[in-house]
Amino acid sequence: MKKTVLHDQHVKLGAKMVEYAGYHMPVQYTSLKEEHMAVREDAGLFDVSHMGEIVVLGPQATDFLDVVFTNNIRALTANQVQYGFFLYENGGVVDDLLIYKINDEHYFLVVNAANKDKDFAWLEKQAKSFNVEVIDKSPYYSELALQGPKALTMLQAHTNDDLSAISFFTFDDVTLEGKTFMVSRTGYTGEDGFEIYGEHTDIKMLFKRLLLNHEALKPCGLGARDTLRFEVALPLYGHEITDTITPLEAGYKFAVYMDKPTFIGKDALVKQKEAGLTRRIVGLEILDKGIVREGASVYHGDEKIGFVTTGYLSPSLNKAVALAMIDKPHDKLSHEVLVQVRKRTLKAKVIKKKLYQKNKS
Amino acid sequence: MKTPKELKYTETHEWVKLEDGFAFIGITDFAQDSLGEVVFIELPEEDDQISQGSEFATIESVKAASDLMSPISGVIVSVNDALEDSPELINEDPYENWIIKVELDDESELDGLLDSDAYEKLAKE
Numbered sequence: 001m002k003k004t005v006l007h008d009q010h011v012k013l014g015a016k017m018v019e020y021a022g023y024h025m026p027v028q029y030t031s032l033k034e035e036h037m038a039v040r041e042d043a044g045l046f047d048v049s050h051m052g053e054i055v056v057l058g059p060q061a062t063d064f065l066d067v068v069f070t071n072n073i074r075a076l077t078a079n080q081v082q083y084g085f086f087l088y089e090n091g092g093v094v095d096d097l098l099i100y101k102i103n104d105e106h107y108f109l110v111v112n113a114a115n116k117d118k119d120f121a122w123l124e125k126q127a128k129s130f131n132v133e134v135i136d137k138s139p140y141y142s143e144l145a146l147q148g149p150k151a152l153t154m155l156q157a158h159t160n161d162d163l164s165a166i167s168f169f170t171f172d173d174v175t176l177e178g179k180t181f182m183v184s185r186t187g188y189t190g191e192d193g194f195e196i197y198g199e200h201t202d203i204k205m206l207f208k209r210l211l212l213n214h215e216a217l218k219p220c221g222l223g224a225r226d227t228l229r230f231e232v233a234l235p236l237y238g239h240e241i242t243d244t245i246t247p248l249e250a251g252y253k254f255a256v257y258m259d260k261p262t263f264i265g266k267d268a269l270v271k272q273k274e275a276g277l278t279r280r281i282v283g284l285e286i287l288d289k290g291i292v293r294e295g296a297s298v299y300h301g302d303e304k305i306g307f308v309t310t311g312y313l314s315p316s317l318n319k320a321v322a323l324a325m326i327d328k329p330h331d332k333l334s335h336e337v338l339v340q341v342r343k344r345t346l347k348a349k350v351i352k353k354k355l356y357q358k359n360k361s
Numbered sequence: 362m363k364t365p366k367e368l369k370y371t372e373t374h375e376w377v378k379l380e381d382g383f384a385f386i387g388i389t390d391f392a393q394d395s396l397g398e399v400v401f402i403e404l405p406e407e408d409d410q411i412s413q414g415s416e417f418a419t420i421e422s423v424k425a426a427s428d429l430m431s432p433i434s435g436v437i438v439s440v441n442d443a444l445e446d447s448p449e450l451i452n453e454d455p456y457e458n459w460i461i462k463v464e465l466d467d468e469s470e471l472d473g474l475l476d477s478d479a480y481e482k483l484a485k486e
Binding site: 016027028031032033036223227289290291293312313315320342344 | 395397398400401403419421422423424425426445
């Protein structure tokens, strides 16, 4: 099993370690709920060094990404970040990812750890007819995610660079504690925050300094990372998006630019759109006592109409809620459905899939 | 990790205590710590028949659901209803907060269970 550079730190901090995507990763340190709430109220620090980093270089880098990536890559300017998908010809998802634009001939791609090798092989295959180089840089980077309303103030204490100049979905090189990092205003928690890429020893140094200097900053594990992204309906590959679920069904068409001439999977999506969607991801509020989990079947009377893609007792709402793929026309708001949980059938109601709304004060 | 001497244990992390001819059953300190915060327990009904090794309740942490296996066979005479509204009691004191009280079919079933030393050894592995 692979270890990130922070492995020994996690163990020292008393983390429960599990295998995830071939890495020995912390699932929680002290309490999943506390870690989750720290990110909603103060800030949390995640080791996300397992993520894959792939660089695309060459004169045709933009043309190439325009074809393999669903979003509008040509609209990106240097130092901007974009979210989108790689698709199969049938419209199913290869992976979801972030693309960082260094310049027209140089892009930095951040992909899911579990999909990295698959993505790299797929990209190399697609790249054959383009003048580009696709390089797996994962072994050279470690990554932290600093997330929460206090992330800016906390990180600012470690640099003379003005971090407020890095606006949402942009990035820049930043000197933190005398070392250079690539820092983006991004994350996967529904909160403000940063993702920080650097060399292994620099990331280790920064992880220690951040935790040492900020009492309100909690180290957070993969458990809280999942409940946080779930509450704000950010998809997780293998759950809300898979090789058999299209981005349209998952409700992420904002990251699919249908107006460009072509991209892999476009024809399938056009057809799906013309025929009309037959199902989509919705939120469920569980009305009976109980918690529904991924894989649970959803019924309308005796008819099976879908399945749960992720389910938790939401730490922010303290309610059992779920994301589920539901056949039309049962996907309408307030529609009552039934969820089979072991021997019990629980009543549930369709709600907006963004389960948690941040209080705008 | 607390492992009271007077209890018997299963390899699946339940404990059983014999008192006045009844068996009280709960989950171990090791189990509650591994699960993390318990947020819901699907409890059985009073008068349900249970058998050794069969599932009698499901305990949910934020992260996942886990089935509880009965250490013994018998009839449930009482269910700890307080857990319905306060499942976190399991984290606070897993030995004080039993889950079910059972009228045993056969006390000798207890002989096949682990003592505290054997359980502690197993949990540490």
